[in-house]
Amino acid sequence: EEDQQFRTIFQEIAGDDMEITANELKNVLNRVITKHKELNTKGFSLESCRSMIALMDVSFMDGTGRLNLQEFRHLWNKIKQWQGIFKHYNADQSGSINSYEMRNAVNDAGFRLNNQLYDIITMRYANEGMNIDFDSFISCLVRLEAMFRAFQAFDQDGDGTIRLSVLEWLQLTMYA
Numbered sequence: 802e803e804d805q806q807f808r809t810i811f812q813e814i815a816g817d818d819m820e821i822t823a824n825e826l827k828n829v830l831n832r833v834i835t836k837h838k839e840l841n842t843k844g845f846s847l848e849s850c851r852s853m854i855a856l857m858d859v860s861f862m863d864g865t866g867r868l869n870l871q872e873f874r875h876l877w878n879k880i881k882q883w884q885g886i887f888k889h890y891n892a893d894q895s896g897s898i899n900s901y902e903m904r905n906a907v908n909d910a911g912f913r914l915n916n917q918l919y920d921i922i923t924m925r926y927a928n929e930g931m932n933i934d935f936d937s938f939i940s941c942l943v944r945l946e947a948m949f950r951a952f953q954a955f956d957q958d959g960d961g962t963i964r965l966s967v968l969e970w971l972q973l974t975m976y977a
């Protein structure tokens with residue numbers, strides 16, 4: 802039942818081609834965002850939406866440049882889960898969280914990183930005040946989760962290491 806409802810939403814956004822483009826994703830995410838004033842964000846840029854689609858492509862191994870139902874459902878459920886974590890740390894409704902809260906939020910999202918990675922995330926996603934706004938927060942977690950999934954997809958024997966030629970490496974890093 803809930804799945805049918807979701808399929809209907811997807812169909813409405815995707816249109817007859819049954820695939821969601823970056824522009825369609827931007828429209829639907831920003832429409833939802835306007836209903837959540839406490840997120841205090843201007844919404845996702847087209848560039849962030851392109852990146853989210855590429856990351857779903859990479860982690861679902863189907864480079865279509867658009868979201869099919871499976872990819873959209875995964876992304877939608879992840880954003881829904883992660884926005885809840887963001888709201889928990891955005892108690893003052895400032896619309897951003899600091900690097901210490903980010904470390905806890907990343908942990909709450911189920912990721913176990915090392916100090917160097919937390920610093921890298923702050924450097925890459927925080928603003929000059931060392932705070933991370935909602936869209937940066939979501940963009941960071943979408944990338945983190947997609948890169949974990951892509952590694953697991955490459956690590957067939959599960960030994961924790963992967964072998965990539967330079968061109969395979971470039972395909973991954975240039976697209977995602």
Ligand SMILES: O=C(O)/C(S)=C/c1c[nH]c2cc(Br)ccc12
Nearest residue numbers: 830831833834837877880881884
């Ligand atoms: O506050 C809630 O109960 C829900 S269901 C929030 C959201 C559920 N999906 C979302 C996507 C974006 Br973008 C922003 C907020 C939400």
Ligand SMILES: [Ca+2]
Nearest residue numbers: 863865867868
């Ligand atoms: Ca795709």
